[in-house]
Amino acid sequence: MKVKIQIDIRKLIERNDLKTLKLLLQDQEPGTIFEMIEELEASEKIVVFRLLPKDLAAQVFSELEPDEQLEIIRLLKSDPVLREIVKNMEPDDRAELLDELPAPLVTMLLEMLTPEEREETLQILNYPENSAGRVMSPRFIYLEENMTADEALRKIRKFGKKAETIYTLYVVDNSRKLLGFVDLEDIIYAEPHVLIKEIANYNPVFVYTTDDQEEVAQIMRRYDLLVIPVIDKTGTLVGVITIDDVVDIIDEEATEDIQKMAGLNVTYTSYFHTPVLTFFGKRIPWLAILLLLESLSSFVVAHFQNLISMVPILAAFMTLMVGAAGNTGSQISALVIRGMALGEIKTKDFSKVLIRELFQGILLGVALGIILLMRGLLITSDLSVNIAATIALFVVILYANILGVILPFMGKILKIDPAVMAGPVITTVVDVTGMLIYFSIARAIIGI
Amino acid sequence: MKVKIQIDIRKLIERNDLKTLKLLLQDQEPGTIFEMIEELEASEKIVVFRLLPKDLAAQVFSELEPDEQLEIIRLLKSDPVLREIVKNMEPDDRAELLDELPAPLVTMLLEMLTPEEREETLQILNYPENSAGRVMSPRFIYLEENMTADEALRKIRKFGKKAETIYTLYVVDNSRKLLGFVDLEDIIYAEPHVLIKEIANYNPVFVYTTDDQEEVAQIMRRYDLLVIPVIDKTGTLVGVITIDDVVDIIDEEATEDIQKMAGLNVTYTSYFHTPVLTFFGKRIPWLAILLLLESLSSFVVAHFQNLISMVPILAAFMTLMVGAAGNTGSQISALVIRGMALGEIKTKDFSKVLIRELFQGILLGVALGIILLMRGLLITSDLSVNIAATIALFVVILYANILGVILPFMGKILKIDPAVMAGPVITTVVDVTGMLIYFSIARAIIGI
Numbered sequence: 001m002k003v004k005i006q007i008d009i010r011k012l013i014e015r016n017d018l019k020t021l022k023l024l025l026q027d028q029e030p031g032t033i034f035e036m037i038e039e040l041e042a043s044e045k046i047v048v049f050r051l052l053p054k055d056l057a058a059q060v061f062s063e064l065e066p067d068e069q070l071e072i073i074r075l076l077k078s079d080p081v082l083r084e085i086v087k088n089m090e091p092d093d094r095a096e097l098l099d100e101l102p103a104p105l106v107t108m109l110l111e112m113l114t115p116e117e118r119e120e121t122l123q124i125l126n127y128p129e130n131s132a133g134r135v136m137s138p139r140f141i142y143l144e145e146n147m148t149a150d151e152a153l154r155k156i157r158k159f160g161k162k163a164e165t166i167y168t169l170y171v172v173d174n175s176r177k178l179l180g181f182v183d184l185e186d187i188i189y190a191e192p193h194v195l196i197k198e199i200a201n202y203n204p205v206f207v208y209t210t211d212d213q214e215e216v217a218q219i220m221r222r223y224d225l226l227v228i229p230v231i232d233k234t235g236t237l238v239g240v241i242t243i244d245d246v247v248d249i250i251d252e253e254a255t256e257d258i259q260k261m262a263g264l265n266v267t268y269t270s271y272f273h274t275p276v277l278t279f280f281g282k283r284i285p286w287l288a289i290l291l292l293l294e295s296l297s298s299f300v301v302a303h304f305q306n307l308i309s310m311v312p313i314l315a316a317f318m319t320l321m322v323g324a325a326g327n328t329g330s331q332i333s334a335l336v337i338r339g340m341a342l343g344e345i346k347t348k349d350f351s352k353v354l355i356r357e358l359f360q361g362i363l364l365g366v367a368l369g370i371i372l373l374m375r376g377l378l379i380t381s382d383l384s385v386n387i388a389a390t391i392a393l394f395v396v397i398l399y400a401n402i403l404g405v406i407l408p409f410m411g412k413i414l415k416i417d418p419a420v421m422a423g424p425v426i427t428t429v430v431d432v433t434g435m436l437i438y439f440s441i442a443r444a445i446i447g448i
Numbered sequence: 449m450k451v452k453i454q455i456d457i458r459k460l461i462e463r464n465d466l467k468t469l470k471l472l473l474q475d476q477e478p479g480t481i482f483e484m485i486e487e488l489e490a491s492e493k494i495v496v497f498r499l500l501p502k503d504l505a506a507q508v509f510s511e512l513e514p515d516e517q518l519e520i521i522r523l524l525k526s527d528p529v530l531r532e533i534v535k536n537m538e539p540d541d542r543a544e545l546l547d548e549l550p551a552p553l554v555t556m557l558l559e560m561l562t563p564e565e566r567e568e569t570l571q572i573l574n575y576p577e578n579s580a581g582r583v584m585s586p587r588f589i590y591l592e593e594n595m596t597a598d599e600a601l602r603k604i605r606k607f608g609k610k611a612e613t614i615y616t617l618y619v620v621d622n623s624r625k626l627l628g629f630v631d632l633e634d635i636i637y638a639e640p641h642v643l644i645k646e647i648a649n650y651n652p653v654f655v656y657t658t659d660d661q662e663e664v665a666q667i668m669r670r671y672d673l674l675v676i677p678v679i680d681k682t683g684t685l686v687g688v689i690t691i692d693d694v695v696d697i698i699d700e701e702a703t704e705d706i707q708k709m710a711g712l713n714v715t716y717t718s719y720f721h722t723p724v725l726t727f728f729g730k731r732i733p734w735l736a737i738l739l740l741l742e743s744l745s746s747f748v749v750a751h752f753q754n755l756i757s758m759v760p761i762l763a764a765f766m767t768l769m770v771g772a773a774g775n776t777g778s779q780i781s782a783l784v785i786r787g788m789a790l791g792e793i794k795t796k797d798f799s800k801v802l803i804r805e806l807f808q809g810i811l812l813g814v815a816l817g818i819i820l821l822m823r824g825l826l827i828t829s830d831l832s833v834n835i836a837a838t839i840a841l842f843v844v845i846l847y848a849n850i851l852g853v854i855l856p857f858m859g860k861i862l863k864i865d866p867a868v869m870a871g872p873v874i875t876t877v878v879d880v881t882g883m884l885i886y887f888s889i890a891r892a893i894i895g896i
Contacts, residue, residue, distance in 0.1 A: 258705070424871075
């Protein structure tokens with residue numbers, strides 16, 4: 001990686017040495033500036049924003065976490081710097097910002113924009129959350145079929161700087177309906193007089209404004225695209241989504257899945273930028289529901305009270321029994337959920353997965369059963385208890401492995417995100433039902 | 449999304465209607481062809497590969513799963529089509545393929561290449577797994593400082609088709625040391641006689657060949673780069689990594705983390721392309737270790753046998769106690785692990801996270817304690833048991849919340865991937881130690 005600039009920006013700000021600071025900030029990439037100011041207070045960040053060229057300030061500002069953006073807006077309020085930053089933001093970033101601000105601030109910021117910019121921003125905000133319309137940029141270059149390569153290049157030179165990308169250009173008809181695309185490199189390789197229609201590809205991959213961003217990411221990944229065109233219901237080209245936004249989406253979706261799989265409601269802000277109370281609100285609902293569900297296990301135990309009091313050593317196997325089953329269920333559900341997220345496992349594959357995991361469950365059950373039998377003999381020499389525990393473990397493991405397949409598929413069919421059917425949910429279900437299986441088998445074998 | 453072509457390729461192959469098939473395959477994107485043939489047998493896929501233009505065949509072949517690539521290579525063996533496919537693959541894809549094949553096949557394939565291609569491939573294979581050197585492409589365009597924009601454009605027109613990308617060009621000195629870069633658009637916007645050094649950016653972000661691919665992905669994401677240059681220790685430019693490869697890396701890393709967090713050893717192939725026995729090998733080590741660890745809980749239970757036999761209702765709270773604690777630990781460890789993977793939480797943040805989660809643990813403990821107290825009164829009217837269970841739950845939840853912070857940090861410090869310190873490991877540790885806490889508190893309060 002690049003050699004880091006080891007300079008204490010905070011000191012420069014304290015010393016009010018703005019000249020040196022300006023010199024340092026000059027010609028840096030937005031990412032570098034972001035790293036340089038990451039640890040500064042909002043009030044210190046403002047000093048930096050004042051010194052940055054407007055478009056750079058806007059880019060760095062877009063990268064900040066929502067809570068910091070809010071604080072900086074509040075601090076700058078009537079400052080002309082704020083107007084410049086907001087005006088220079090990409091339309092999609094601006095829409096994202098407005099989406100998270102309280103209403104009075106939204107009104108204030110909207111008033112800073114020209115009517116055209118305002119409309120552009122509000123249009124993006126009209127699309128449903130997480131849809132392609134929300135992440136697209138309305139700034140792209142379109143070409144007509146009968147332009148020559150040379151005319152196209154001239155158009156690109158003229159309008160390119162305002163566009164999100166010039167590396168893929170879209171071919172449209174009179175009413176802006178999407179016909180195809182040309183890569184900039186093909187225009188460069190072509191003779192100047194060649195017509196765009198001769199080098200265009202008329203089989204463009206596209207998405208609709210209402211498509212989910214996760215689907216957009218999957219398609220762009222599958223087709224190795226740098227840009228994808230977004231069309232509305234009538235087929236009109238309304239925007240483009242570039243790969244750098246998709247990279248963020250992919251990370252965001254993975255984070256979402258990981259959080260759901262850990263039994264949390266999703267948090268979109270990063271760890272340190274999320275208040276403790278917000279996390280509490282995200283965590284407690286699942287914990288409470290699972291605790292109540294888990295408390296059903298007390299009825300199971302109560303039901304077998306007699307058996308336990310007669311063969312108390314049975315209690316010694318309780319936790320390890322449901323623990324092992326919970327782990328088995330966590331494993332397979334994670335595999336199935338991730339496979340679904342990547343599009344490798346589809347709803348129609350249910351029986352195929354079920355058969356595989358039936359077989360896998362038998363293998364795991366036998367292997368773990370053997371381990372438990374050897375281990376169990378160290379806990380108690382009572383053979384019937386050991387045999388009961390081994391058989392019960394086999395059944396519980398097989399059961400957990402199947403449950404870890406069924407629950408995510410059930411989620412998918414019921415249109416609940418399969419990711420919630422992971423670790424904690426499965427562990428809890430297995431705790432309650434697994435104990436029932438264990439004690440039933442034990443009673444049958446020991447014969448009480 | 450694009451309208452899908454609803455044609456039964458299999459029928460065309462069976463009918464031997466290769467003319468129609470060739471027509472259909474013509475001008476399709478590699479991604480489309482991949483989808484079209486996804487469900488075909490290897491022997492049927494071969495028919496398609498024979499009909500495809502060589503470079504397209506190579507691209508589609510690169511997208512296949514390793515087990516299918518192996519099967520197709522075995523089926524094609526001495527067929528000239530195989531030679532064409534392998535020769536037309538991107539060097540990094542070819543290296544990846546060779547890395548997974550048995551030695552005799554590697555030798556066979558290497559013999560198909562020209563000495564130059566062979567060297568290129570072997571060089572990539574020399575870099576450590578998951579390093580930047582492994583995923584980079586050695587095919588890039590470099591410019592000299594004193595070229596004019598026009599000369600640069602001519603060089604791009606001449607060599608561009610062989611390069612991985614022409615959208616970013618690298619400026620090097622006589623000994624190919626990296627000096628800076630120029631975006632293609634800046635060359636296009638520039639007057640023809642302008643010198644490259646006037647429009648180049650001399651502050652390039654780069655990575656070393658030995659850097660980890662995850663780090664490369666993080667840097668490219670942070671700087672919104674489409675391409676990143678890769679240099680060796682001497683500063684010489686040796687390759688470029690493009691964003692489409694990084695998208696795959698990001699997905700791969702998320703999959704890796706999710707699998708580790710579910711207590712599995714990592715599988716790099718997709719679900720249906722991984723044999724059941726391979727999964728068994730990935731799953732059983734963790735399950736076995738955790739089972740043995742979990743079996744320590746039997747000693748804990750045995751130790752408190754007396755207490756249980758005197759107050760048997762205590763057993764009814766066992767599972768829900770460790771269940772709730774396990775869920776709490778899973779949540780926080782997932783948050784910390786993901787934060788670490790995204791670079792939001794660093795080793796130095798340990799005490800900051802610990803203090804936050806101490807506070808969070810108290811909140812969660814109190815909330816869950818209240819729920820349990822109300823619920824517990826339905827299970828037993830014995831107030832001292834209920835108070836003992838409530839206090840124990842509070843302590844166990846707080847403990848699990850702290851453990852879910854400590855274990856990932858411990859992993860990071862000990863250079864074990866923090867992702868393994870998630871759900872299953874934490875649940876198991878909490879099962880064993882949590883029970884000890886529960887019964888100790890119960891004994892102290894009930895006073896036996």
